Amino acid sequence: MRDRALPSNRYGHFSEDGREYLVTDPRAPRPWSNVVANPRAGLAVSHTGSGFSWIDNSQLATITRWQQDLVSDRSGKFLYVRDADSGAAWSLSPSPTWAPLERYACRHGLGYTVFESAHEGVSAEWTLFVDAEEAAEIWIVSVRNDSPHPKRLELTAALEWCMGISPSPRREFARLFLETWPDESRRAVFARSHMWDVPSARWGHWNTSFPYVSAFAASDAVSDMQGDKAELLGRYGVWSAPAGLGEPRWRARFGRHEDAVAALRVPMALPAGGSARTGFVLATGASPEEAAALLARFATAAAADAAIERVRAGWLDRLAAHRIETPDASVDVLVNDWVRYQAISARLWGRCGYYQQSGAFGFRDQLQDSQVWLTIDPAKTRTQIALHASHQFADGSAYHWWHPLTEQGLVTKMTDDRLWLPFVAASYLRETRDLSILDDPAPFLDAGPAPLAEHVLRAFRVSFGKTSPRGIPIIGAGDWNDGLSAMGLEGRGESFWLGHFLAGLLGEWSGIWERAGRPELSREFAGRRETLAAAVNAHGWDGAWYLRGTLDDGTPLGSSRDRVGRIFLNAQTWAILSDTAPPDRAAACMRAVREHLVSGAGALLLAPAFDRPAPEIGYITRYAPGLRENGGVYTHAAVWAIAAAAKARDGELVGRLLDAMNPSTKDPEAYWAEPYVLPGNVDGPDSPHGGRGGWTWYTGSAAWLHRIVAEWVLGVRPEWDGLRFDPCLPPGWSSARMRRPFRGAVCEIEIERGGRPGLEVDGKVIEGNLLAPPEKGRTVRVAVRIS
Ligand code: GLC
DSSP: OOOOOOOEETTEEEOTTSSEEEEOOTTOSSOOEEEEEOSSEEEEEETTSOEEEEESOTTTTEEEOOOOOTTTOOOSOEEEEEETTTOOEEESSSTTTOOOOSEEEEEEETTEEEEEEEETTEEEEEEEEEOSSSSEEEEEEEEEEOSSSOEEEEEEEEEEEEEEOSSOSOHHHHGGGEEEEEEGGGTEEEEEESOOOSOBTTTBTTOSOOSOEEEEEESSOOSEEEEEHHHHHOTTOOTTSOGGGGOSSOOOOOBSSSOEEEEEEEEEEEOTTOEEEEEEEEEEESSHHHHHHHHHHHSSHHHHHHHHHHHHHHHHHHHHSSEEEOSOHHHHIIIIIIHHHIIIIIIIIIOEETTEEOOSEEHHHHHHHGGGGTTTOHHHHHHHHHHHHTTBOTTSOBOSEEOTTTOOBOOOOBSSGGGHHHHHHHHHHHHHOOGGGGGOEEEETTEEEEEHHHHHHHHHHHHHTSBOTTSOBBOBTOSSOTTOOSTTTTSOOEEHHHHHHHHHHHHHHHHHHHHTTOHHHHHHHHHHHHHHHHHHHHHSBOSSSBOOEEOTTSOEESOTTOSSSOEEHHHHHHHHHTTOSOHHHHHHHHHHHHHHTEEBTEEOSEESOOOSOOTTTOGGGGSOTTSTTTTSEEHHHHHHHHHHHHHTTOHHHHHHHHHHHOGGGSOHHHHOSOSSSOEEEEOOTTSTTTTOEEEESSOTHHHHHHHHIIIIISOEEEETTEEEEOOOOOTTOOEEEEEEEETTEEEEEEEEESSSOEEEETTEEESSSEEOOOOTTOEEEEEEEEO
């Protein structure tokens, strides 16, 4: 194996084991954040210390107020220290005071963030995390007096209550309903809101209470508590210098008539060289009693220590069963740890990032994300499939997204959402071979329960009914690409991408129906696949690549005749992934991808970018050129290009695209975004800031990158009859390893370049490259030799 050193840059570096990222210079070009969540609750926190907390829905049930301002990044929950003798006050993270800390590090880890600081003779460590299961955000604070004199310090922990929807469009209105009250015995400020800005079927609008109560408590004695922002900050005061910090006593105000905050002041006397530890808990429950019970559970040092140990161990354990080792250590830490953490913590649990507070389940989005569980805990993928099946209508169509808590969903004319249900169900079946999933019952939104097989069948049937006269799926209000939102509004525009995608699914399900004992369906699907693939090839070929689609008036999109939007990535990659392209066309469209779409940050979604709004195509054309879907690297699609390149056996391109998308090796001055997780997009060459990353954390590329590196680059793919070994390593990689569970057994895999290509299992040569499922409980050693 080659150099195992992990990349670093002037703002930060990975820890030695790669499981922490240490930001050491607070002037990183953008907030570098962490999304720390359990299945119910969580917090987003940036390297400056700004951020927010939520329960159950990070948009509709935000606990603390935050302003989405990525330039200033000075809003959130803060922890101040004041030296009572000198009067100096600063925060234990750069924001909001931006004191010139003598020492600073923000350590983002899997499930926690730690701020280390030293200033004015005081060094401190502030750890934030959320319990593994409960809605309890826990702060552990240790402080040391590094000076030769005793110090009288005051710690003030402060936050602003939101207790509702974020961002609040009408702050002055929303705050009228907030109520705070102190609980001296618990050293806590409680908060609730008597109005939740969501429509209620039963009570109408503006006529329900926020269904949670929160409490913010100190684990040690407090000298003061405050519930009013004006008292804490002072008139026209700012968070960077709250006037209250310098006041010997606070005039405490609580109730329903203030501007609701929670601030807790904890005095701390430290002898020279002395240290102390304290903590805070932000707990949320359905009632004051529930919140109080959580405070009681977590308010001690021992409980906080046990809780963070559980969190750490939980992440290690969760990610342990499936690991890869390649010659590129940065690929390993990203694929093994960070992108899976990203997919689980931010996408599936928190459903938010610093750039997007969503809270909703996207029908296609979280289904795809749930692929992250396939190898390590497929039961969780199965649960996600059932959840999405229950958000499908009896006619087979589905919500585009829906909000947990309110169950409010969006009905659209998008044409692909429903088809991700059979897509992910097929992936589950390939991994587990457990056909019983087809019997899993789930209700329709507008009808009683039916087995998953029926949900899948209806998703297909409604799609069969929505094709153009020449047999191409219509695009409606968009397909995978949300921004192609207008090209098919009249019901005639077509999507060739969807044609490829659907044809791939039809082939796969033809096989599944056969195995499920439904040969007539199997035959029907095989026939439909042939017809569809033929139609796509008859009408969707532009000469050197596949068209993306057609507009309602028949104008082709993604054609060499166009000035902008001449070639689209997905129509090429999925032609290969779905085996709809005959060999000569597959080769041609990979050539076209290489020639027109490969950039230094990965494959572009389309090129050249649209440079003026085209209402007849959709809102994709309204983004500035090179931004996001409009000619940027849209990473969710760009990772598919890695799979397509591997399938086309183009190892050079695989290596090039993998390197290009690796956030850890970028120059932060140009790239801006976090080096340890994937961004949603990187500006393309038509932007003046080509190579600049944006919209980090909340992206479907995370789960996909893991899957594609495992299945296409290392080439270890589950198939119905076993595990296929078909690596396509970048030319610079001479070997790789993987440990992977497979249907109750464990495979220890070593891939080696050189020698006679073939497969050895436990020292025995076997024919072909497919390993039949080993006996449950066994560990088998697989040696894969490639040329
Ligand atoms: C956003 C959507 C996702 C869509 C993608 C491409 O990420 O959440 O569903 O596929 O954009 O438009």
